[in-house]
Amino acid sequence: MTRSSRNAWRRAVAVVAVAAGIGVGIGPLGATAEAGTASAKGAARPVVTRAALDPALVKGRGADLGFVEQEAENAVTDGEVIGPDRTAYTLPAEASGRRAVTLRPGQYVEFTLPSAANAITVRYSIPDAPGGGGITAPLDVTVDGRARRTMTLTSQYAWLYNQYPFSNDPQAGLLHDDWWITECGCVPNATTPAPAISKPFRPNHFYDEQRLLLGRTYKAGDRVRLTVPTRAGAVPTTVDLLDSQLVAPPRVSLLAANVLAFGADPTGRRDSAGALDKAIAFARRAHLKVYVPPGTYQVNRHIIVDDVTIEGAGSWYTVFKGKEVALDSPAPDNSVHTGVGFYGKDASAGGSRDVHLSGFAIEGDVRERIDTDQVNGVGGAMSDSTIDGLYIHHTKVGLWFDGPMSNLRITNNVITDQIADGLNFHTGVTDSVVRNNLVRNSGDDGLAMWSERTGNARNTFDRNTVQTPVLANGIAIYGGTDNTVSGNLIADPVREGSALQVGSRFGAEPFTGHLWITGNTTVRAGTYELNWNIGLGAIWFYALERNIDADIRVTGDHFLDSTYNAIMLVADWPVKDTYSIRNVHFKDIRVDGTGTSVVSARVAGSATFENVDARNVGAVGVNNCGSFNFPATGSEFSLTDLGGNDGGGTTGPWLGAWQLPNTITCDDRPPVVAPPGPAPW
Template sequence: MATVAPSHPRSPSTPPPRSRVLRVRALAALTALACTAGLGALAVTGPAAAAQRAPLSPLAVEGRGASVPFTELEAEAATTNGQVIGPDRTYTTLPSEASGRSAVRLDAAGEYVEFTLTKPANAVTLRYSVPDNTAGTGITAPVELSSGGSKLKDLDLTSKYGWFYGSYPFTNTPGDKPHHFYDETRALFGRTLPAGAKVRVTLPSTNATPWAVVDLADFEQVADPLARPAGSLSVVDYGADASGAGDSTSAFQKAVDAGAAQNKEVWIPSGTFKLTDHVVVDKVTLRGAGPWYSVLTGRSSTDRTRAAGIYGKYVQGGAYTGQIRPYEAGGPSKNVTLRDFALIGDIRERIDEDQVNALGGAMSDSTVDNVWLQHTKVGAWMDGPMDNFHLKNSRILDQSADGVNFHGGVTNSSVENTFLRNTGDDGLAMWADTRNNVKNSFTKNTVVAPILANNIAIYGGKDISVTDNVVSESLTNGGGLHVGNRYPGVSPGNGTDVSGTFTLARNTTIRAGNTDYGWPFPIGAVWFDSRDSSIDKATINVTDTDILDSSYAAIQFVSGTTKGVNFKDVNIDGTGTFALQFNDPGQSSFTGVKAKNIGFREPVYSCLGSSLNITQGAGNSGWNEKLPATYCGEWPAPVYGGGSGPTDPTDPPTDPTDPTTEPPTDPTTNLAQGKQATATSSTQVYDAGKAVDGNASTYWESQNNAFPQSLTVDLGATKAVKRLVLKLPPATDWGARTQTLSVLGSANGSSWTTVAAAKGYRFDPASGNKVTVDLPTTTSLRHLRITVTGNTGWPAGQLSELEAYGS
């Protein structure tokens, strides 16, 4: 999902020659490790108990992804006397957002996670979660960092930047669908610890820190601060306050204006500098002592739409349509270099109209190198028209929306060798909104855990390259790699729809693809969507690609017709459901596409019949043996790790807002609301999700004259269900009708038991157009199904709400 705005010239590098066979064998071995770790939640007890092996890491893929300066160690693979939670890929649970879909929970004084260093390190970045408060504003919770029994320092963890609720565009008010749980903090030790040293994270008490979940730690050896360049201008000489106490916005602006006028670099020394508004740059180099030393932060206390950011000048009439402040117009800025500093903001919510991004505006012939961007809305939202912009060798963490978005009219630009984690929307995106994006590239990046949408997404554009990237842990409403004709401004009329040659080469997806809470079907790891117009003007080449341990299908086509996609030398290893999923027509060719460890018994999903147009070359295996026959039926529950399914939480709760365990059933709580819903069929926009959205005015309707029809809801965990309330819209034009239906239940989504036999239920506007179905006994189930075999009011199954209660 693209957000709405206010959110070195060289070609992509070619990897060094290497044996594809050797790389694939290494990946297969790592995938086997992932499978051994994916058998269920593991409670680790006793002091210094050894936890499970970590699953395949996105940083372990040779020759692909970003080259990072840190060594990542997973908490579930460390020593702990806490509890390993997960693996679990269910949206709104803590394990689902964790790297590898597992983490460690500490909820008693003295519980710890202890990491053993594999290389010397003097710094750590810790990824964690702590609970929200009842106001949704977050808490500050300390933990202790120690080594060899000696305290290194106390770390203050916080939930101020996490815990969003509800459906897009989200709120900070505690309620349904909690998500975006994790945050990251970093610390220098003050000394270098040798390889083999142990670093322990301990929960000191439960008073200030009720519980903490530790996902991972990135250890690194941070170099000394960089020296000030000769002849440079220092922001301190223009009044900037390195203590962070005073507002340095004006001083920074004066310094960069002077640097541009005098053709001198502008220096940011070590320190923390408070900015309460954008600093606008043009024809200048702004550089620091390194992202661990020169830190920009801050936000206006009186105008929450103004915050720390480095912006180029806008082009009036360009892609940006918000409120342009007078001093920002007249772009694009040119010949800008930004390097060697951090911008760690204070954005705690998502408001798409606010220009509170770390980098923004338009910058042509410009480079961003070795920056650390965190706690802003978008790391870099670049508004065209602009040309020849390159962001590289950087880290983008903990954003409330996208990591990077090339928005409308960005050309010949790139993101290279950059690490992104925990973005609130697409990790890397190009959105050809009204003006075309042309000849841009995303290459050798690693994108982990976007909380919404895709790891990498291309919306429209011409001649685009996505190469040598590694992506993992997509959560909901998106997959790993995505190409689509969708979102405003992407259309044939604007000339911004997908065209030319798209190159998706040498990429790896890991645990990618997942559910979309607005659609009645899951999303593939690599997927194409032509909902706003057909994709029929481009050649899209997907080559030398590994699609590993996908949450659902590996490859998917949906919404309209997509043509001209050529798959060659694609390795599919592990899917929750299908190898290929065709929701809508596609014309594509497959050569050397090999699949194994497929989660469902039938490898290809299609209800298209002769409309499915597949051209097969040589070397395909594992999915094409039964063609042209395909599977067309209800969506199967995903199966991971060669037969191990998702784990149901079973531990007793300690906190009603804690998503690591299931709370006790409240008889007033609708267990089905907001959960994943699927149906045997839907008509137009009346999809299955409408029956669990909490709005009785929206409804699900099946195809006409095609009984039986079923609506299925995954409650997310095993629940005790005693009664159902079924509703139709209360509007007066919904006349009375009787629907004949039965209720079925399942623990695993594949074996079903009749809970309530088929009978007629009268829906009457006089009684609110709702009926209650009392189950014979309180039934424990995870999957709930209503099967409709008749309707006196309309020849289809119809429900506006399916509500499930414990009593």
């Protein structure tokens, strides 16, 4: 979510780590090292993963976008392997798989290509500048010891600090000294003497990524080495992963309105927004599509699209890149900046229709979170439209839609390094599909349906991969009717959220009809919520503003290596006797590893369980606190056993007859027992 209505919920979060100076500027190296740095270590043969898992464990789930993922900790390196650690505000916690490799000048990490490739993406972190704002640093790339290229890494779009909505200044004081602060256990402006808060306060959002075309195709077995040089400007660099792929040649479209004919500048020296407007107007009159050849096109404002097809040569070749521009006065929507983005007309003006965007990259310039700003990669309202094959980087939200609107298809896109959400269906989006997209390093929910004021209905999030959302959830559904979340892979949420959340909050309309959550896999999910001082579930049902009582079916999902519990149902304390969660049905579920329980119930209501198999459960299978009134009749939350609920952990079967229907088994904060890693079932 990206609106100021979230402020009341953004209070204290985990206190860990702290930013010590490393080389130039600020940057915690993170947690424990698994091995020394004296000699190279790791696997010479390529270890291919998906969300740092064996691909066999997630077959058929998540996005397939033609690249191969390799984790740095599995490669050959003479650097320092950091992690594993899931503690917020540390470099390992924000890394894929919760581990990475830190290289100091002169050190390297080397990946063996598992298949032919001509392009790589490097996910990395380098320190901030001492006063904030980021630095740049070199990283050398060689293949088989030859063809050296230098990437110029940046931390200008990373490193946020402080309380929501965050600061770029590592020395800033508290943004809200009237909020509860976990670190001091106090409300600072009500405390005498005022507490000393360490600075930088709550550093986060450490990582960025950069893409590189290698100039030729290399074969399987060739070795890509990333080296931090010893020359000027080099700094300690943490490498998380490398994606490699074979990118197709640029697409050429001859029967189209070519933007070059209208004055667009592919070198990026001149602003091309006006030329794009002219090409779009001509294409609409001539019933042609707009073609954008390879190049980098400077665009510093929204391009308004309606009844038009805009096709690039491919997201590796056609790039729209712009600066964030301060407005002389706030816009009617309260934006104080504008920037590069493709926007449908506002829904109040009828919205846009028949818009088709494909084959290009959007490179934004958003470095701070201002919730009123419309500085998203794609926005507005678009019905009967498609968005396919885009790469969206460094915008506020990758794609944000304000309905009413319908029949939008969003497919095969990569959305990374956002300040806020990856994608949000906000108000009145219906009959639309988000399929086969990667969202990585979002600053808020990876994918969200937020039914504020007007409900979202009959939408589907299918076969997407969401990795390392720094704040909030991987996939969040806030109200709505007859929506589906299916076949997704969600990994490594960092703080204040879960892999999957079903929430009655943020002014959302009620859940009605049904909600299907089917065939998804979560891994290393569930974060620590210090306001409540408890761990969240990999899937989290939250009744804050209404009852949740639609027909909700969680079927065929796999919850792997959950940090705390796999399934959590909760109401906030002030409304615990007002709202309930009912009519939730779990069937054909696998739970492989929990730090605490399979089910944690902290609300009134009920749920059914059928063929829920569990193993490596850290604590009692069911932690049933109900509404914390502890009546003699048992918990206010009831569990119904429909059969086939097998397995468990150290305390025996996870769902025993003695727990049914509503035995109080409340351990408010059970100790965490880290499970073994996921394995074939």
